Amino acid sequence: MLSVELGCNYESVARFWIANKKHLITNVISSVVLWSLWKLRNELCFQGMVWIGMKMVLIRITRMLGGWLSLYKKEVGELIEGLIVNLEELSRCPARIEWREEVSTESTSSLVPLGSQPLADVRSDLFQIESCHKQLDQTVSTCMHCA
Numbered sequence: 001m002l003s004v005e006l007g008c009n010y011e012s013v014a015r016f017w018i019a020n021k022k023h024l025i026t027n028v029i030s031s032v033v034l035w036s037l038w039k040l041r042n043e044l045c046f047q048g049m050v051w052i053g054m055k056m057v058l059i060r061i062t063r064m065l066g067g068w069l070s071l072y073k074k075e076v077g078e079l080i081e082g083l084i085v086n087l088e089e090l091s092r093c094p095a096r097i098e099w100r101e102e103v104s105t106e107s108t109s110s111l112v113p114l115g116s117q118p119l120a121d122v123r124s125d126l127f128q129i130e131s132c133h134k135q136l137d138q139t140v141s142t143c144m145h146c147a
Contacts, residue, residue: 006030024072025079032068036060058091 004026006013013030016023040060043049062084069077 024076028080032061032064036064053095055091058087062087
């Protein structure tokens with residue numbers, strides 16, 4: 001949707017915030033997505049909400065973008081409204097199973113559902129998530145001491 005590769009971590013997204021005028025749309029969308037994901041995460045973790053699919057994320061993003069429209073000039077608002085329409089259409093589409101080609105060491109390939117992983121990879125991902133939570137807790141603790 002964006003013509004820019006944002007990256008996969010906070011620093012790669014935040015680098016666009018420095019040049020806010022040049023990357024205003026990118027910054028608005030990335031901020032809304034990050035904030036929506038954070039709020040959804042809190043609802044799932046602390047309020048007992050049940051995950052039903054990506055539609056939850058898309059709906060939250062469109063609602064938040066709509067709520068933030070009044071903060072921007074007309075031209076930017078029109079671009080964001082177009083994005084909202086596209087996201088709403090995407091949220092109405094049925095879920096799809098995406099496939100990726102997996103090449104084994106035996107020079108054969110097979111199609112596997114996107115997101116499926118060997119158990120060792122899942123354990124590795126869980127370890128990374130756990131270490132991210134620890135790092136987040138340390139950061140929050142540090143910020144609380146500064147306040």
